[in-house]
Amino acid sequence: MKEVSKQDKAPNVSLSFPTSTSSSFTTSANALSGVIYNESKLTIKDNGSVNISATTNRNNAICSTKSVTFKNVTATLTTAANTSTSALSSARGIFTFSKVYVESGSLNIKSNGDGIRCEKFNSSGGTTTITSSACDGVDADDAINITGGMVTVKGLKKFSFKVRRTNNQEDIDAGDKTIKASDGVTKSTHTFRIDGGTVIAEGKNITTVQTDLTQASITCRSVKASSSSEAKVAISFMIKGSGVNVTSSDKCIKYLYSSSAIDSSKDYTVSSSGYTSVKASFKSKVVDARIVATS
Numbered sequence: 001m002k003e004v005s006k007q008d009k010a011p012n013v014s015l016s017f018p019t020s021t022s023s024s025f026t027t028s029a030n031a032l033s034g035v036i037y038n039e040s041k042l043t044i045k046d047n048g049s050v051n052i053s054a055t056t057n058r059n060n061a062i063c064s065t066k067s068v069t070f071k072n073v074t075a076t077l078t079t080a081a082n083t084s085t086s087a088l089s090s091a092r093g094i095f096t097f098s099k100v101y102v103e104s105g106s107l108n109i110k111s112n113g114d115g116i117r118c119e120k121f122n123s124s125g126g127t128t129t130i131t132s133s134a135c136d137g138v139d140a141d142d143a144i145n146i147t148g149g150m151v152t153v154k155g156l157k158k159f160s161f162k163v164r165r166t167n168n169q170e171d172i173d174a175g176d177k178t179i180k181a182s183d184g185v186t187k188s189t190h191t192f193r194i195d196g197g198t199v200i201a202e203g204k205n206i207t208t209v210q211t212d213l214t215q216a217s218i219t220c221r222s223v224k225a226s227s228s229s230e231a232k233v234a235i236s237f238m239i240k241g242s243g244v245n246v247t248s249s250d251k252c253i254k255y256l257y258s259s260s261a262i263d264s265s266k267d268y269t270v271s272s273s274g275y276t277s278v279k280a281s282f283k284s285k286v287v288d289a290r291i292v293a294t295s
Helices: 164-173
Strands: 012-016 022-027 034-038 041-045 049-054 060-064 068-071 074-078 094-096 099-102 106-111 116-132 138-159 161-163 191-194 198-205 217-224 238-241 244-247 254-258 268-272 275-279 286-294
Touching (some): 022 034, 034 049, 060 074, 161 198, 217 268, 275 286
Parallel strands (some): 012 041, 034 060, 049 074, 099 116, 106 116, 138 198
Antiparallel strands (some): 198 254
């Protein structure tokens, strides 16, 4: 992503929605910008609520050249055709050339395109719920860092969580010579980390979570028989064990659950109706549980 604004020191700007107020913004303009377009360090805050809706397939809910932060506010972002499973446009819930921070409050995104397309995504509190009906839930260039909050992301057609440079490095390590080395991980900050909060992700794919974490994570996947390759069939995953009893809300190929309730010294069972269950085996606070779902 190349930043369209070359401004080095962007001003800090706030959109405030006071307690007990309800606001809405919408546009039918067929523009590749956003219902809200921003070139500052934008904070959307206070204890009121706001609905931001795009009514044409080409328009983002929020488009920003700088960072976007959510504090206390209840924000609902919706793009057109947000229930269609066909990728109809490039419209996203949030499209920014910088970072997205969720510090508190509630952020709910329903999009046909990426829920969030950004440089980095950070959650330290609040509740974030993202559904992309045809693309990625969170698509970040450099990093996804979750230290707190309740984060639920669905990208059943593509990635729930995607960190581009981390994915590229995995492909380079696997011998893919079509990707330039410069597109891989070049910094320790190019990463997908979960060090707190509760995280649930359902998708066709998920970037590999880091293993040197302070909180345990379990990633489940359906695979082909005698292979580590992902299966094409989506299944319902169940994780049971000490302090944990969760089931994916939709059928998916990869399911991730992370919470302080997981005890990495205990055994957990990962299962799906009609398939053989497997035991979760932790490695540095991370489980990669594979259910053979196809022959």
